Amino acid sequence: MMIYDVTVAIGEGVPIYEGDPPAVVRGEKALAAGDGANVSSLCFGAHTGTHVDAPNHFIEGTRRVDELDLAKLIGPCRVVEIASDVVAVEPEHLPDLSGVQRLILKTRNSEFWSTPEDGFRKDFTYITHPTARLLVNEGIQLIGIDYLSIEAPGSEGHPVHVTLLEKEIVILEGLDLREVSAGDYQLMCLPLKYVGGTGDGAPARTVLIG
Amino acid sequence: MMIYDVTVAIGEGVPIYEGDPPAVVRGEKALAAGDGANVSSLCFGAHTGTHVDAPNHFIEGTRRVDELDLAKLIGPCRVVEIASDVVAVEPEHLPDLSGVQRLILKTRNSEFWSTPEDGFRKDFTYITHPTARLLVNEGIQLIGIDYLSIEAPGSEGHPVHVTLLEKEIVILEGLDLREVSAGDYQLMCLPLKYVGGTGDGAPARTVLIG
Numbered sequence: 137m138m139i140y141d142v143t144v145a146i147g148e149g150v151p152i153y154e155g156d157p158p159a160v161v162r163g164e165k166a167l168a169a170g171d172g173a174n175v176s177s178l179c180f181g182a183h184t185g186t187h188v189d190a191p192n193h194f195i196e197g198t199r200r201v202d203e204l205d206l207a208k209l210i211g212p213c214r215v216v217e218i219a220s221d222v223v224a225v226e227p228e229h230l231p232d233l234s235g236v237q238r239l240i241l242k243t244r245n246s247e248f249w250s251t252p253e254d255g256f257r258k259d260f261t262y263i264t265h266p267t268a269r270l271l272v273n274e275g276i277q278l279i280g281i282d283y284l285s286i287e288a289p290g291s292e293g294h295p296v297h298v299t300l301l302e303k304e305i306v307i308l309e310g311l312d313l314r315e316v317s318a319g320d321y322q323l324m325c326l327p328l329k330y331v332g333g334t335g336d337g338a339p340a341r342t343v344l345i346g
Numbered sequence: 347m348m349i350y351d352v353t354v355a356i357g358e359g360v361p362i363y364e365g366d367p368p369a370v371v372r373g374e375k376a377l378a379a380g381d382g383a384n385v386s387s388l389c390f391g392a393h394t395g396t397h398v399d400a401p402n403h404f405i406e407g408t409r410r411v412d413e414l415d416l417a418k419l420i421g422p423c424r425v426v427e428i429a430s431d432v433v434a435v436e437p438e439h440l441p442d443l444s445g446v447q448r449l450i451l452k453t454r455n456s457e458f459w460s461t462p463e464d465g466f467r468k469d470f471t472y473i474t475h476p477t478a479r480l481l482v483n484e485g486i487q488l489i490g491i492d493y494l495s496i497e498a499p500g501s502e503g504h505p506v507h508v509t510l511l512e513k514e515i516v517i518l519e520g521l522d523l524r525e526v527s528a529g530d531y532q533l534m535c536l537p538l539k540y541v542g543g544t545g546d547g548a549p550a551r552t553v554l555i556g
Binding site for chain 1: 349351353354355356357358365366367371372373374375376377378382383384385386387388389390391392393395396402403404406412416417420504534536537538539540541542543544545546547549550551552553555
């Protein structure tokens, strides 16, 4: 049994979705400066690195990230590989999803994490609205993808996010799947727990065991 | 099988260890203000709420929190209840620890989370240096406790932390065990992954399954 850490770390060099707050990590106390301990502080947007979206990200007054059902975030998961020439993932790109509760798509995006110096890229692979509707119809509880959004950039009205979130499907974005092959795993995805703000999402340490 | 979320949320009302940075959570973009999405930001110290300490918290140049062995953070765990009149947990307060890899102490501290308006309390229950040495000798991989430090406040040289961290025992602090009874569980403790600063610790979403 291997534990695969598929989490992109928060840090000052991490690509950030366009318009989101920057990430700042710094030392507040330092043994080297004569303090009693090393203590760091962090500032970042809720959608930095590997993170989950909660319904309240796009649908006002709905479930916040601290209210997500942990049972959706822990359990059997299928990783499906999408061919490297696919940018818009359509229903025909997906295999039979019978019995799948949690689905993670490994796409060409994972390789983007090899060159963080490129910054945020808009040419990422995403799922289309018909694919989002298919996932709803299949009863999927969680859908993961390996870049910072599951939806085409600039989509008017964000129909993919809204379709998934209004059915309380957890959206897991920003996975690093470079070391993971297609197959079945146990997923553990535990979002940072916080209250305040709008509870729209949270960084989520995510591992696959298999 | 129940999933117990034993994590204290980061938020502006959470008690903070004396001298550590405050926690700030705020909305950066708001659907209600005409933005395309709700997006929050967070700022906090690495030892806020439920969190792990890494060796580099007290021993300069050692393992950082993003380098912790995830195998220590996931797996069988025993929750032991300490009598409510105990402030300094000595070896004689602990049961036989044969076969225990991960140990969580439920003390009188858990009730402190019922009154966050009291702020940081210094009268918390902690483990003594002989108890830390016992945990090393027993081969414990992770020790958890239900307030913001495992060591008496003001301990000169922090011998409890140093004894545990130099053996790479993970210290898990700030658990909320009010809903959990003594017994055996599966622990999943996944610290926020970040790079930068001194990597001394991180908030860790923590669940017990049993």
